[in-house]
Amino acid sequence: MFELHASKNGNLKNDVLSGITVALALVPEAVAFAFVAGVEPLVGLYAAFMVGLITSIFGGRPGMISGATGAMAVVMVSLVALHGVQYLFACVVLTGVLQILAGIFRLGKFIRLVPHPVMLGFVNGLAIVIFLAQLGQFKVPNAAGEHVWMQGEQLYTMLGLIVLTMAIIHLLPKLTKAVPSSLVAIIVVTILVQSLGLEARTVVDFVRDMTNDPAASIAGGLPQFAIPDVPFNLETLMIILPFSLILAAVGLIESLLTLTLIDELTGTRGRGNKECIAQGASNTVNGFFGAMGGCAMIGQSMINVNSGGRGRASGITAALGLLGFILFASGLIEMIPLAALVGVMFIVVIGTFEWSSFRILGKVPKADAFVIVLVSGVTVATDLAIAVVVGVIVSALVFAWEHAKHVIVKRSENEQGTIVYEVNGPLFFGSVTHFLEQFSVDKDSDDVIVEFKNSRVADHSAIEAIDILAERYLSRGKTMHLRHLNTECKQLLTKAGSLVEINLIEDPDYHIASDKLA
Incomplete structure (x- = not known):
């Protein structure tokens, strides 16, 4: 109208x-x-x-x-x-x-x-x-x-x-x-x-x-x-x-x-x-x-x-x-x-x-509908800034919860008898527990390759999870190779960085945000 x-x-x-x-x-x-x-x-x-x-x-x-x-x-x-x-x-x-x-x-x-x-x-x-x-x-x-x-x-x-x-x-x-x-x-x-x-x-x-x-x-x-x-x-x-x-x-x-x-x-x-x-x-x-x-x-x-x-x-x-x-x-x-x-x-x-x-409201995901109503209500009850912060936090938590389920690790064996784990999906604080649960450290060969070509290592929790995984293989006398791992992650690794061979073959550089449009 x-x-x-x-x-x-x-x-x-x-x-x-x-x-x-x-x-x-x-x-x-x-x-x-x-x-x-x-x-x-x-x-x-x-x-x-x-x-x-x-x-x-x-x-x-x-x-x-x-x-x-x-x-x-x-x-x-x-x-x-x-x-x-x-x-x-x-x-x-x-x-x-x-x-x-x-x-x-x-x-x-x-x-x-x-x-x-x-x-x-x-x-x-x-x-x-x-x-x-x-x-x-x-x-x-x-x-x-x-x-x-x-x-x-x-x-x-x-x-x-x-x-x-x-x-x-x-x-x-x-x-x-x-x-x-x-x-x-x-x-x-x-x-x-x-x-x-x-x-x-x-x-x-x-x-x-x-x-x-x-x-x-x-x-x-x-x-x-x-x-x-x-x-x-x-x-x-x-x-x-x-x-x-x-x-x-x-x-x-x-x-x-x-x-x-x-x-x-x-x-x-x-x-x-x-x-x-x-x-x-x-x-x-x-x-x-x-x-x-x-x-x-x-x-x-x-x-x-x-x-x-x-x-x-x-x-x-x-x-x-x-x-x-x-x-x-x-x-x-x-x-x-x-x-x-x-x-x-x-x-x-x-x-x-x-x-x-x-x-x-009835056509979008329930979480999004809830955020719309929540932000509107908080805006009226308090002020705009608090409402936006609350809305962003709730949206981020919903996103993290949903994407925590999207990390899938596929296990296979190559021609040399090496176990290869292919990681698919984002690795971040919400998905690290599910990520670690998908490795069979005791059953694997002495050489293990973890392929990150289809994964994104997003935060410090993810890097810590890789270090924990490296410790598990090291404690059993096995070597873990990290392949296609981004350079930023390699620089932040501590245990894995010093004790595990890292293959930097076509390793990507990620650029999270750009100031050009701001």
């Missing part, structure tokens, strides 16, 4: 208009995440501006939007509560340095290890999280200062405006694609509310509720450079380092997974390591300019893609547009009804959720 897959081609007009749309949606998100982190709204708005600008210019994925995010905000809140906002700024600087190092050491390639079921669970869980986050806009403060659900005419007006926004976004592209339908929807709904005097909550109402200040505004000046006001000693490092490690991991996982998703939607390929460095640089700058730090935002990235944004100009426009709102147009942005922004995000939810996963 709502198609978000689009061509890889874009143009400057689409990028600029899409960037303006994204900038409008960034305002309440940045304010909300600042509130989650326990800092002032401008700290979140500045973060959205600087992270968005730097990653758009230098990042590895044109068209991807970065800013202040909830996944990082929930990590920051305890640091702010315990030590204050200056320690947060120092923590963000260190986070950026760690992310830069991750890019320099080319760790971005490891995002390729995330299995497809984990990606499905990731996007489904994220769609649910985005949807649940919008439900907070249906609450209003009562006389006692408590947030309660809307009722009566206010609720019906909110729902009606959301439906109108979604209808415009869905129907306008059928008439024209000259302008982003999301931007048109926001403008139309805002004019309708202001001209008819409808009772609808606006962006400024949201900001004032978050800050408990009836005079609060998103207006502000340019961010100012300042070194974080913390003691530069080992004690400070020990305070911020654990938070920085978590923030760096959360930020990079969310950014690289969003990069992968945008790659699929646009049919292009981003550069993970370049994105790591850009994310790190933006967070380092944030820490020195009084902002909370951030990473890629999948919701805003989807709005951008859906609105036609493909190039760097879309992200640059979004960041500069947000700064322009803060400096010059805060009054106009504060007039926007929250219902319009909620409607935009609901369209994002519909487009983000992989509805096909319901259809394939």
Whole structure:
């Protein structure tokens, strides 16, 4: 119904208009995440501006939007509560340095290890999280200062405006694609509310509720450079380092997974390591300019893609547009009804959720179906980074268990009376026990050949298993020849390497991963 897959081609007009749309949606998100982190709204708005600008210019994925995010905000809140906002700024600087190092050491390639079921669970869980986050806009403060659900005419007006926004976004592209339908929807709904005097909550109402200040505004000046006001000693490092490690991991996982998703939607390929460095640089700058730090935002990235944004100009426009709102147009942005922004995000939810996963659950292996559901659930219950790590671990364990059964050793005797064992399948920690059980050491001749042509020696457990096998033959006065064993394995062998003849005939060299594509 709502198609978000689009061509890889874009143009400057689409990028600029899409960037303006994204900038409008960034305002309440940045304010909300600042509130989650326990800092002032401008700290979140500045973060959205600087992270968005730097990653758009230098990042590895044109068209991807970065800013202040909830996944990082929930990590920051305890640091702010315990030590204050200056320690947060120092923590963000260190986070950026760690992310830069991750890019320099080319760790971005490891995002390729995330299995497809984990990606499905990731996007489904994220769609649910985005949807649940919008439900907070249906609450209003009562006389006692408590947030309660809307009722009566206010609720019906909110729902009606959301439906109108979604209808415009869905129907306008059928008439024209000259302008982003999301931007048109926001403008139309805002004019309708202001001209008819409808009772609808606006962006400024949201900001004032978050800050408990009836005079609060998103207006502000340019961010100012300042070194974080913390003691530069080992004690400070020990305070911020654990938070920085978590923030760096959360930020990079969310950014690289969003990069992968945008790659699929646009049919292009981003550069993970370049994105790591850009994310790190933006967070380092944030820490020195009084902002909370951030990473890629999948919701805003989807709005951008859906609105036609493909190039760097879309992200640059979004960041500069947000700064322009803060400096010059805060009054106009504060007039926007929250219902319009909620409607935009609901369209994002519909487009983000992989509805096909319901259809394939009964057709894929049960383990994969379980991973999809598990990652979706963990994403909703905790956060994206934990969900992805859990999904990868479970997928790896399932893979190891299944492939542990695939090592088959065939025993035969050649013309010289030598026993030959041909190993088929991967030899790794999960399969070594089954591997050793298939040798008849006592019944074999004095010369034994173990052929690894059709096997892959994968890890240290496999090498240790070969050493154990060598000891068994050596203790019985027999010689074991290892044939077609890869050079890396030979170099790591200890007992077998010194006491057993090794024939290096056409021995392969394995290259597990390449940095060329990262």
